[in-house]
Amino acid sequence: MTTIEDKYKALATDNAPGQETRQKTGNIEALMRGDVMAGTPVDFSHGDVDAFAPTPGSFEAFSAGVEVGGKQAYTEYRGALDIRTELAAKLEAFIGAPVSADDGLIVTTGTQGALFLAVAATVTDGDKVAIVQPDYFANRKLVQFFGGEIAPVQLNYINNDQNAGLNLGELRGAFEAGAKVFLYSNPNNPTGAVYAAEEIDEIAALAAEFDATVIVDQLYSRLLYEGVPYVHFRAVSDRSDNIVTIMGPSKTESLSGYRLGVAFGAPKLIERMEKLQAIVSLRAAGYNQSVLRTWFNEPDGWMAERVALHQAIRDDLIRVFHGAGFETRVPQAGSYLFPKLPTLGVDVHDFVRLLRLQAGVIVTPGTEFSPHTEASVRLNFSQDHTAAVAAAERIVAMAHRYKA
Amino acid sequence: MTTIEDKYKALATDNAPGQETRQKTGNIEALMRGDVMAGTPVDFSHGDVDAFAPTPGSFEAFSAGVEVGGKQAYTEYRGALDIRTELAAKLEAFIGAPVSADDGLIVTTGTQGALFLAVAATVTDGDKVAIVQPDYFANRKLVQFFGGEIAPVQLNYINNDQNAGLNLGELRGAFEAGAKVFLYSNPNNPTGAVYAAEEIDEIAALAAEFDATVIVDQLYSRLLYEGVPYVHFRAVSDRSDNIVTIMGPSKTESLSGYRLGVAFGAPKLIERMEKLQAIVSLRAAGYNQSVLRTWFNEPDGWMAERVALHQAIRDDLIRVFHGAGFETRVPQAGSYLFPKLPTLGVDVHDFVRLLRLQAGVIVTPGTEFSPHTEASVRLNFSQDHTAAVAAAERIVAMAHRYKA
Numbered sequence: 106m107t108t109i110e111d112k113y114k115a116l117a118t119d120n121a122p123g124q125e126t127r128q129k130t131g132n133i134e135a136l137m138r139g140d141v142m143a144g145t146p147v148d149f150s151h152g153d154v155d156a157f158a159p160t161p162g163s164f165e166a167f168s169a170g171v172e173v174g175g176k177q178a179y180t181e182y183r184g185a186l187d188i189r190t191e192l193a194a195k196l197e198a199f200i201g202a203p204v205s206a207d208d209g210l211i212v213t214t215g216t217q218g219a220l221f222l223a224v225a226a227t228v229t230d231g232d233k234v235a236i237v238q239p240d241y242f243a244n245r246k247l248v249q250f251f252g253g254e255i256a257p258v259q260l261n262y263i264n265n266d267q268n269a270g271l272n273l274g275e276l277r278g279a280f281e282a283g284a285k286v287f288l289y290s291n292p293n294n295p296t297g298a299v300y301a302a303e304e305i306d307e308i309a310a311l312a313a314e315f316d317a318t319v320i321v322d323q324l325y326s327r328l329l330y331e332g333v334p335y336v337h338f339r340a341v342s343d344r345s346d347n348i349v350t351i352m353g354p355s356k357t358e359s360l361s362g363y364r365l366g367v368a369f370g371a372p373k374l375i376e377r378m379e380k381l382q383a384i385v386s387l388r389a390a391g392y393n394q395s396v397l398r399t400w401f402n403e404p405d406g407w408m409a410e411r412v413a414l415h416q417a418i419r420d421d422l423i424r425v426f427h428g429a430g431f432e433t434r435v436p437q438a439g440s441y442l443f444p445k446l447p448t449l450g451v452d453v454h455d456f457v458r459l460l461r462l463q464a465g466v467i468v469t470p471g472t473e474f475s476p477h478t479e480a481s482v483r484l485n486f487s488q489d490h491t492a493a494v495a496a497a498e499r500i501v502a503m504a505h506r507y508k509a
Numbered sequence: 510m511t512t513i514e515d516k517y518k519a520l521a522t523d524n525a526p527g528q529e530t531r532q533k534t535g536n537i538e539a540l541m542r543g544d545v546m547a548g549t550p551v552d553f554s555h556g557d558v559d560a561f562a563p564t565p566g567s568f569e570a571f572s573a574g575v576e577v578g579g580k581q582a583y584t585e586y587r588g589a590l591d592i593r594t595e596l597a598a599k600l601e602a603f604i605g606a607p608v609s610a611d612d613g614l615i616v617t618t619g620t621q622g623a624l625f626l627a628v629a630a631t632v633t634d635g636d637k638v639a640i641v642q643p644d645y646f647a648n649r650k651l652v653q654f655f656g657g658e659i660a661p662v663q664l665n666y667i668n669n670d671q672n673a674g675l676n677l678g679e680l681r682g683a684f685e686a687g688a689k690v691f692l693y694s695n696p697n698n699p700t701g702a703v704y705a706a707e708e709i710d711e712i713a714a715l716a717a718e719f720d721a722t723v724i725v726d727q728l729y730s731r732l733l734y735e736g737v738p739y740v741h742f743r744a745v746s747d748r749s750d751n752i753v754t755i756m757g758p759s760k761t762e763s764l765s766g767y768r769l770g771v772a773f774g775a776p777k778l779i780e781r782m783e784k785l786q787a788i789v790s791l792r793a794a795g796y797n798q799s800v801l802r803t804w805f806n807e808p809d810g811w812m813a814e815r816v817a818l819h820q821a822i823r824d825d826l827i828r829v830f831h832g833a834g835f836e837t838r839v840p841q842a843g844s845y846l847f848p849k850l851p852t853l854g855v856d857v858h859d860f861v862r863l864l865r866l867q868a869g870v871i872v873t874p875g876t877e878f879s880p881h882t883e884a885s886v887r888l889n890f891s892q893d894h895t896a897a898v899a900a901a902e903r904i905v906a907m908a909h910r911y912k913a
Contacts, residue, residue, distance in 0.1 A: 109633045109781075116784035123583055126590075155579045164575055171568055171766065175559045178766030179527055186530070214618055214768075214790035221789045229513045243788045250788065362575065362582030364618075364794035380520035384647045384654065385625045386618035390768035390794050
């Protein structure tokens with residue numbers, strides 16, 4: 106039996122993005138080569154909401170929620186019905202499949218909250234869950250926390266093909282071995298890969314064949330680069346009792362400070378998620394829910410400009426890393442870049458600490474996303490353009506300095 | 510083995526406060542006696558933040574958080590260090606025992622979030638947990654969700670003695686039977702009972718004797734009525750590795766719409782709670798955390814006035830219920846009242862629905878708090894004074910109408 110100590114050991118946050126200030130640097134000085142590099146510090150562990158500001162009108166929408174008063178402070182656990190009604194219509198139009206405001210949608214405390222509740226609603230002791238490697242680091246932790254077993258499925262993402270590179274044979278194998286749930290992010294975190302239509306079709310066919318539940322995290326599906334086709338899983342599969350889609354306005358829209366997300370799909374699972382949310386946090390903060398009125402409702406041209414600005418940063422960073430010979434997929438969507446470093450003479454976790462101390466650059470080590478990607482680091486490039494490019498150049502310089 | 514269906518059946522929210530709008534009323538008309546009563550509708554399932562407004566300056570503190578920008582949006586999972594530092598000093602002064610900003614305090618998504626994380630950090634499959642009956646309804650659900658077993662301890666609260674009425678013999682019995690955790694609210698929810706110094710001393714002694722962890726929910730500990738002494742558990746017991754205290758500004762301060770709470774105490778447990786919060790919601794909404802700067806920092810006289818206004822409502826409601834011969838403890842703290850209804854000719858859940866449909870009054874059935882309190886209903890009397898008294902009179906009239 107798993108002890109509670111083991112359970113929490115598996116939830117280690119020592120290398121998690123945003124927790125760097127809690128790290129003890131130990132005797133890292135002994136490893137140091139060279140001096141501190143000049144330059145504007147950049148924290149690539151998350152997007153910079155000062156560089157890319159929250160959606161216009163978001164604060165005003167919050168204020169209006171406070172003005173509404175008690176009705177907005179105490180909503181149903183799944184969120185205020187009027188807000189769910191507005192959202193359902195917008196999400197339906199976005200994904201091209203029905204979304205029910207009454208019984209098929211829940212407002213959560215961020216996309217993280219939605220993921221937590223969705224995994225809790227589908228996974229219990231001993232259940233096998235197919236998880237992509239690499240993928241968002243919390244996916245694995247969530248499955249383990251609820252006593253599930255991970256059936257890993259590789260994503261051969263270091264290519265610049267039109268598909269994401271999912272090993273569909275491994276996915277079939279996971280289902281054959283008994284996996285009843287498949288959880289994946291599309292666009293993929295940390296690589297920015299987008300699943301091709303054929304991959305989505307095949308995932309849908311396999312899920313149907315093995316009667317599996319699919320939880321798809323589409324957090325970044327609004328930040329698509331030029332010419333990239335995107336297929337919503339729910340639009341392809343009509344197994345509406347077995348699909349939960351997760352989204353939120355924390356990334357492209359820079360509304361992370363409000364902690365808002367949504368999950369929509371199978372009423373049976375949404376109901377479980379609401380029951381659990383009732384004891385986890387009661388609800389997403391009532392006033393904050395009002396901010397969702399700005400979502401899919403941005404000023405004309407605002408989203409297109411935001412995408413173009415991110416694409417320009419992406420292109421410059423790719424130039425830096427490809428120029429240095431680092432294998433790096435060109436992200437098709439989102440604001441993550443996952444360059445592979447050359448072989449280093451120091452441990453990757455030490456290198457990440459050295460980057461912070463000597464180059465003023467915070468990145469997230471690849472080990473968070475897969476046991477097979479320790480040579481990579483993740484950058485969230487939703488940053489000041491100039492500072493991000495200079496910081497990328499310092500990463501390259503540091504990698505050369507610490508080469509094996 | 511518990512199936513996932515059973516797990517969620519135990520989390521039923523059908524009769525939970527705030528969820529009334531989701532209830533199907535079925536063929537309740539067949540039970541109806543008499544007409545609809547005139548009067549201002551009152552929702553006693555939670556406090557009315559329109560009647561008792563949020564702390565002055567709370568919205569401005571939120572705005573200031575938004576102005577801070579990225580640093581406030583992305584805090585450590587356990588909350589922003591500067592805010593934790595301010596809070597630790599204030600909480601230390603309030604409870605009369607040390608609180609460490611660095612490793613002994615976490616900001617959570619409401620007091621509910623703190624309870625969820627604290628139970629998760631201490632209870633796993635098969636663990637016995639001593640739970641008071643009656644007590645806050647989520648306590649039982651949380652223990653069951655994490656696979657724990659409940660060892661019930663009765664609270665003989667229908668008295669107006671100076672103690673809460675905890676059966677200390679049963680608490681000893683629970684520990685002897687193997688309970689390793691004791692979870693209780695003080696002031697008690699739903700009765701407003703406050704534990705006497707001798708009760709706290711004895712709980713501390715028993716917890717020490719059996720090396721048990723104590724989680725104490727002190728949510729209402731600032732709303733104490735005239736002449737009521739209050740003892741902070743942590744000030745009595747120095748077993749600092751085995752105590753977690755939970756509080757929040759959602760009730761007395763009417764800040765529920767911001768979803769903020771705190772837990773403080775044993776560093777080992779706070780660390781687990783942070784690791785779990787990282788996958789539950791990442792953090793309490795960053796901007797919202799700023800509102801905690803107003804906590805224990807209210808304008809002079811504001812809190813005293815708020816307490817006096819609640820005491821006046823309490824006194825009038827007690828007059829109504831005692832006048833009608835309903836057994837009702839006089840709450841020593843908080844804004845809950847838990848009157849016992851006379852024997853009715855209809856099921857209590859039907860009566861609660863009838864109250865809503867015919868009297869415009871929402872209350873929470875006593876079954877939520879203990880299997881032994883189905884004759885009681887809970888009222889949160891943080892309401893407009895006049896409307897609350899009139900609504901209480903309608904409850905009495907309805908109870909007479911539906912008498913057995």
